[in-house]
Amino acid sequence: MNAAALPLADDRLDIIFQALANRTRRALVARLAQGAAKVTDLAAPFEMSLAAISKHLLVLENAGMVDRSVQGRVHICALNTGALASADQWLDTYKAFWDDKLENFAQFVETENAQPPEKT
Amino acid sequence: MNAAALPLADDRLDIIFQALANRTRRALVARLAQGAAKVTDLAAPFEMSLAAISKHLLVLENAGMVDRSVQGRVHICALNTGALASADQWLDTYKAFWDDKLENFAQFVETENAQPPEKT
DNA sequence: TCTTAATTCAACCGATTGGTTGAGTAATAA
DNA sequence: TTATTACTCAACCAATCGGTTGAATTAAGA
Numbered sequence: 001m002n003a004a005a006l007p008l009a010d011d012r013l014d015i016i017f018q019a020l021a022n023r024t025r026r027a028l029v030a031r032l033a034q035g036a037a038k039v040t041d042l043a044a045p046f047e048m049s050l051a052a053i054s055k056h057l058l059v060l061e062n063a064g065m066v067d068r069s070v071q072g073r074v075h076i077c078a079l080n081t082g083a084l085a086s087a088d089q090w091l092d093t094y095k096a097f098w099d100d101k102l103e104n105f106a107q108f109v110e111t112e113n114a115q116p117p118e119k120t
Numbered sequence: 121m122n123a124a125a126l127p128l129a130d131d132r133l134d135i136i137f138q139a140l141a142n143r144t145r146r147a148l149v150a151r152l153a154q155g156a157a158k159v160t161d162l163a164a165p166f167e168m169s170l171a172a173i174s175k176h177l178l179v180l181e182n183a184g185m186v187d188r189s190v191q192g193r194v195h196i197c198a199l200n201t202g203a204l205a206s207a208d209q210w211l212d213t214y215k216a217f218w219d220d221k222l223e224n225f226a227q228f229v230e231t232e233n234a235q236p237p238e239k240t
Numbered sequence: 241t242c243t244t245a246a247t248t249c250a251a252c253c254g255a256t257t258g259g260t261t262g263a264g265t266a267a268t269a270a
Numbered sequence: 271t272t273a274t275t276a277c278t279c280a281a282c283c284a285a286t287c288g289g290t291t292g293a294a295t296t297a298a299g300a
Binding site: 010011013014017018020021022023026029033081084085087088090091092094095 | 141212215
Binding site: 018024051072074 | 287288289291296297298
């Protein structure tokens with residue numbers, strides 16, 4: 001079923017979240033979720049140069065989100081969901097925390113106020 | 121109550137994922153998931169300056185992940201789950217896609233700025 | 241062949257990032 | 271009052287980011 005339960009090294013997560021931190025790249029992910037596509041078609045909806053899209057695809061590829069198959073002069077890109085799953089997994093860890101544990105910030109502040117912190 | 125069903129504007133997601141794209145900030149999130157803390161305590165485990173941590177906390181705050189309460193000279197930071205939920209929600213969209221095939225996905229594609237499918 | 245299409249590469253640019261240090265500002269402690 | 275603590279602010283720096291343009295590469299079509 002789900003084969004992506006890897007250790008999630010920090011530098012790997014850096015690269016994955018960084019790749020997601022750009023709307024053009026997220027739009028490319030959205031597009032690729034519909035199916036594989038060649039670079040020119042991926043670039044078509046955007047108002048930036050093909051070279052810029054090429055760079056964005058490289059970022060996604062380095063993050064492990066996109067696989068590339070070169071057929072002649074055409075590069076076909078496809079989504080690889082493993083990296084996305086890793087990011088999702090990281091977030092899910094903390095979702096579990098806050099669903100269960102975290103309550104009201106104001107409540108904490110009151111508690112902290114009534115109970116002075118220890119000296120350093 | 122889950123208040124995180126917002127429209128997920130692109131620039132907002134840019135900021136959220138960018139905030140997560142740094143291991144120090146993710147470590148701060150991890151630390152804050154265990155409970156609120158003051159800035160000095162948050163900075164203690166790291167081998168960088170307090171000013172650097174202060175900046176990281178500002179990034180998390182601007183991303184909506186951290187709330188701050190100033191009590192005297194002490195700033196108490198607490199995790200705000202809304203922004204993390206937004207990132208999770210974005211990823212969940214794709215998780216839903218790759219888990220269940222394109223059930224809800226065509227719907228999503230229309231909402232986003234992705235172009236209609238053009239070729240097979 | 242000669243031309244065109246698909247894509248990357250390389251150099252460049254301004255803006256941003258992630259860190260530093262030192263000074264500034266308040267609140268608490270002595 | 272004077273120090274000390276908690277933290278931010280401001281200036282600076284090197285590295286990276288996101289884009290550009292123009293040239294290079296390679297494949298396909300005429």
